[in-house]
Amino acid sequence: MSVTHLKLYTKPEVPLEAEMISPTVFASLSQSGIEHLNVMHGNVKCNLGDFFKVTGKGAAEIHVEGDLSGVKLIGAGMSEGKLIVDGDVGMHLGAGMSGGEIEVMGSAGDWVGPEMSGGRITIKKNAGHMVGSAFRGQSTGITGGEIYIHGNAKNEIGSAMRRGLIVVGGDAGDFTGVNMLAGSIIVLGELGIRTGAGMKRGTIVSLQDAPILPSFEYSCTYHPLFLRLYFRKLRENGFRRKIQDKHLNGKFKRYCGDGIELNRGEILLFER
Amino acid sequence: MSRPKKDDQNRMQIKKTEIQDTFAEAFEMWGARVIITADTKQWARAAAASMTGFATSVIRCKLEAAVESEIPEEDTPDGRPGISVLLFTMSQKTIAGQLIDRIGQCVMTCPTTACFNGLESEKSVSVGGKLRYFGDGHQISKLIDGIRSWRIPVMEGEFLIDDKFGIQPAIGGGNLIIFGPRKSTTLRASVAAANAMREVAGVFLPFPQGLVRSGSKVGAKYKGLIASTNDAYCPTLRAVSNNSVVPENVEAVYEIVVDGLSEEAIKESMRRGMRAAAEKGATMITAGNYGGNLGKFHFHLHEIANGKSK
Structure with a gap:
């Protein structure tokens, strides 16, 4: 398999915009071509080779090594292949991606996978605000794909999402699923406040109890069979320890809302 | 497991069960x-x-x-x-x-x-x-x-x-017709055959427990009836039916219909069925067809019993 390795040797002093670090872009380039790709270091145009040592060739898989917390837009617009980051990453990881897979061994900044339509992003540690969200001013967030955060994530996860799956293995911040149109968000830890505010449709699940907005109404406590399909899938994707048999077979409290919108959304909280 | 044997006149037997040189016609x-x-x-x-x-x-x-x-x-x-x-x-x-x-x-x-x-x-x-x-x-x-x-x-x-x-696309109408000396023996052999046939993935036997006692022929003496009793296989009509195929020593006949997602699955199912029926004392096994003019698929018993496919 063709693998290209990038190793960060010059840490950027200001944010580096590197949306070209993507199998889709690397596909047609030689090693030299990759080194000469333009990146924006603040407002200065530089070459990718000014910051990264490039080895290997091909684009089926890209391995990036180093502290990339100041590098933005990695994998943006990606449509195929695999991108593995051995370290932290900055904002806008996988923005607008439509396919392929991104795996980050460290943590990610804000705006993981905004407006993505397909593919998969996995963050092994924590993520910032606005995971899988719409950009400010846009009415629709992600329209497909899957985002897995193994640690915690901050506010406004899945803002205005229309389709897709977002999973947070730890705790979520406030306004999870705000203005959600459809899709599924599963939080295995605690939810913050104002979950599902303004949601029209969609599903927000938590394995913990959570504060519920007064515009949501309790329907019943039952066993939602479809969650078994999600939970079995999550067990196969690294969440086996957190999803126990009691969750697989257990009951959930169903709250319907948001009453100020269509009232067709749901929050499902595990009944302890 | 007993292997089928053929004599010089092309008659085949599995144990003491005669396997007729004919085919099941399926659709x-x-x-x-x-x-x-x-x-x-x-x-x-x-x-x-x-x-x-x-x-x-x-x-x-x-x-x-x-x-x-x-x-x-x-x-x-x-x-x-x-x-x-x-x-x-x-x-x-x-x-x-x-x-x-x-x-x-x-x-x-x-x-x-x-x-x-x-x-x-x-x-x-x-x-x-x-x-x-x-x-x-x-x-x-x-x-x-x-x-x-x-x-x-x-x-x-x-x-x-x-x-x-x-x-x-699938296939319907694979079949075996099982003859036995007594009703109880024939039933036992047919049930054993059905159980063996059902074990093959991709097939099913649509009749009760897999067996049909009222096998039918196309048409009837009555206008508008598209199927009627298959008198050739009814032991009670052996003396009156012009085309009876029931030997004198046979008391009952059962048909097993097998439908499947592939020819291979039906063949394997029929192969297992013939062997299981023979193990349980069936006298003779044949298959139903319409002269080969109606169905696209012909499952030849001798080839299937021998493990060959056409």
């Missing part, structure tokens, strides 16, 4: 596989039994269907006990309607069940996508690993069903 159909799961095996069986009721023959039932196998919970989509049901119709056009009717009336109504597509195929028909309207606007769709399913609210909670079910 093109369209098939679907439905996986029913439930909280317990008993509820999955109840739904499957209801769904496959009155589905023995396309002659009057419009479709043929039966349980293919039980599925252990670790192999079902939702991790609960499951049952695989195969359902065949004569045309591609009618299969969606039959799936919608049978799942809607027999599976959705059955406590604790869910219903999944069990056939990966290029062609598919909308089933959950139609049944969802029962939710009257409260239905919810979920897309998991590229498969859309519907959550339809019901009085117990929710009925979960896949949006689309795969369909593929």
